[in-house]
Amino acid sequence: AQKITQTQPGMFVQEKEAVTLDCTYDTSDPSYGLFWYKQPSSGEMIFLIYQGSYDQQNATEGRYSLNFQKARKSANLVISASQLGDSAMYFCAMNTDTGRRALTFGSGTRLQVQP
Amino acid sequence: DVKVTQSSRYLVKRTGEKVFLECVQDMDHENMFWYRQDPGLGLRLIYFSYDVKMKEKGDIPEGYSVSREKKERFSLILESASTNQTSMYLCASRIGGPQNNEQFFGPGTRLTVL
Numbered sequence: 001a002q003k004i005t006q007t008q009p010g011m012f013v014q015e016k017e018a019v020t021l022d023c024t025y026d027t028s029d030p031s032y033g034l035f036w037y038k039q040p041s042s043g044e045m046i047f048l049i050y051q052g053s054y055d056q057q058n059a060t061e062g063r064y065s066l067n068f069q070k071a072r073k074s075a076n077l078v079i080s081a082s083q084l085g086d087s088a089m090y091f092c093a094m095n096t097d098t099g100r101r102a103l104t105f106g107s108g109t110r111l112q113v114q115p
Numbered sequence: 116d117v118k119v120t121q122s123s124r125y126l127v128k129r130t131g132e133k134v135f136l137e138c139v140q141d142m143d144h145e146n147m148f149w150y151r152q153d154p155g156l157g158l159r160l161i162y163f164s165y166d167v168k169m170k171e172k173g174d175i176p177e178g179y180s181v182s183r184e185k186k187e188r189f190s191l192i193l194e195s196a197s198t199n200q201t202s203m204y205l206c207a208s209r210i211g212g213p214q215n216n217e218q219f220f221g222p223g224t225r226l227t228v229l
Contacts, residue, residue, distance in 0.1 A: 101209065102160045
């Protein structure tokens with residue numbers, strides 16, 4: 001079984017600053033994928049970034065980067081130059097290669113960007 | 116663009132009613148999923164389907180059943196709705212294959228059971 005832990009229920013950040021959202025995971029499967037999704041107040045889930053367990057480099061997508069530390073089993077999301085539109089719930093999730101393809105989600109972090 | 120649609124954004128039902136939540140995707144995806152989202156708990160998997168007529172229980176299947184008669188449609192059924200099934204329900208789909216293929220989500224159905 002796999003588990004995702006997000007220990008920050010809520011975070012505040014000033015506009016234009018960088019922010020790190022924490023995510024730790026647990027699995028015994030050597031092959032797995034880590035995902036981050038954004039959920040604005042409208043409710044839709046927006047895919048942000050993906051990191052595979054065998055990827056040598058940290059994933060980046062525009063202002064989003066994933067700080068992947070395999071030995072520590074952490075997959076923190078870094079948002080650079082925060083914008084007001086970044087205010088949302090953020091979910092870390094994972095699946096494994098040998099298990100079902102469904103995602104296991106953390107409890108989420110609510111990010112509020114202040115002007 | 117992949118589109119996943121859900122039949123209702125908001126639904127109010129009474130205890131004991133049979134409830135159908137419909138999900139349709141237009142990208143010929145093999146895999147489809149139903150999640151339930153509650154505050155502080157994130158999303159939890161109810162049921163999933165790898166292909167037509169195939170279904171498997173997720174982490175919280177009690178009180179729910181599913182149907183997948185056509186590839187594009189995955190229905191979640193509450194046989195006898197109860198107040199503890201008041202929640203946001205999210206459907207998702209993905210193409211089959213490697214685990215790195217992302218899931219695409221529908222807009223969600225907020226169900227209230229009175």
